[in-house]
Amino acid sequence: MKKLFLISLCLTLSLSSFAQSHSFKINEYGHLRWEKVFGTNISQERVFSYLISLGYFKDIIITNNSFFGRFVDIPTTYKGMNVSWIKLNSDFKHSYLTGGVLVEMKEGKYKVTFQNMTLLRNIEVKSDRIYNNKIKLDLLFVDDNKINSKFVEESELLDINFIRIFTVPKDVDSEW
Numbered sequence: 001m002k003k004l005f006l007i008s009l010c011l012t013l014s015l016s017s018f019a020q021s022h023s024f025k026i027n028e029y030g031h032l033r034w035e036k037v038f039g040t041n042i043s044q045e046r047v048f049s050y051l052i053s054l055g056y057f058k059d060i061i062i063t064n065n066s067f068f069g070r071f072v073d074i075p076t077t078y079k080g081m082n083v084s085w086i087k088l089n090s091d092f093k094h095s096y097l098t099g100g101v102l103v104e105m106k107e108g109k110y111k112v113t114f115q116n117m118t119l120l121r122n123i124e125v126k127s128d129r130i131y132n133n134k135i136k137l138d139l140l141f142v143d144d145n146k147i148n149s150k151f152v153e154e155s156e157l158l159d160i161n162f163i164r165i166f167t168v169p170k171d172v173d174s175e176w
Contacts, residue, residue, distance in 0.1 A: 022159035030145050032138045033115040034159070040168055044105040050168050051112075057101060066104040071114060073098065074165065076158065096120045097137070097158075112166050 023036040040047060048067055052060060060069040074097045099117035103110060117137040141151050 022156050023162070024141065024147060024155045024159065026142055026145055026147070027115075030138070030142055031115065032117060032141050033113060034117070034162060035111065035113045036159075036163060036166070037109055037111045038167060039109050041108065042168055042170075044110075047105060047110050047168050048103070051103060051166065054165065056165075065106065066102060068100070068102045071097070071099055071101040073120075074162075076119070076161070094121065099137075110168075112162075114162070 023034050025033055025035055027033055042050075044065065048062065051057065052067075056071045056074050057067075058070045058072050060067050076095045076097065097114075097117055097119055100115050102113045102115075104113075119135045119137055119140070121135070141147055141155060143149075147155055
């Protein structure tokens with residue numbers, strides 16, 4: 001009996017720490033944001049240039065060590081992540097994210113912060129994308145100032161996707 005209790009306690013603790021290990025945070029006002037610090041030895045100019053070249057950022061304002069604006073049309077892609085598409089919440093299938101972005105640079109690292117995130121569900125009509133539903137991510141993810149347990153898997157997958165997209169490759173400094 002003691003063994004069973006210890007196993008269940010360890011499992012519970014490990015699952016709860018896994019569920020909170022991603023970069024989604026809830027601010028003091030109960031709003032969701034995604035924030036990740038990346039280490040780099042690449043210059044600020046090259047980091048900003050690379051991130052802007054991805055095409056996800058619009059209305060950008062660049063200051064001394066940061067840029068901010070909007071991010072648009074980041075796909076909720078889970079391909080190659082060994083996840084059953086059937087298990088995912090339907091709001092995430094064939095969807096895109098938009099919102100506000102802030103990228104800050106310090107010596108040897110940069111931080112990407114997304115906030116005011118909206119999930120845009122769409123349908124394809126003869127290869128044109130038509131948005132048919134807008135959902136604030138706060139409404140899906142936040143429940144009583146914590147990540148809603150129904151969306152832990154989706155938030156982990158978005159986290160992996162964002163990290164994959166916004167990690168500046170080490171060889172970007174050698175590109176022409």
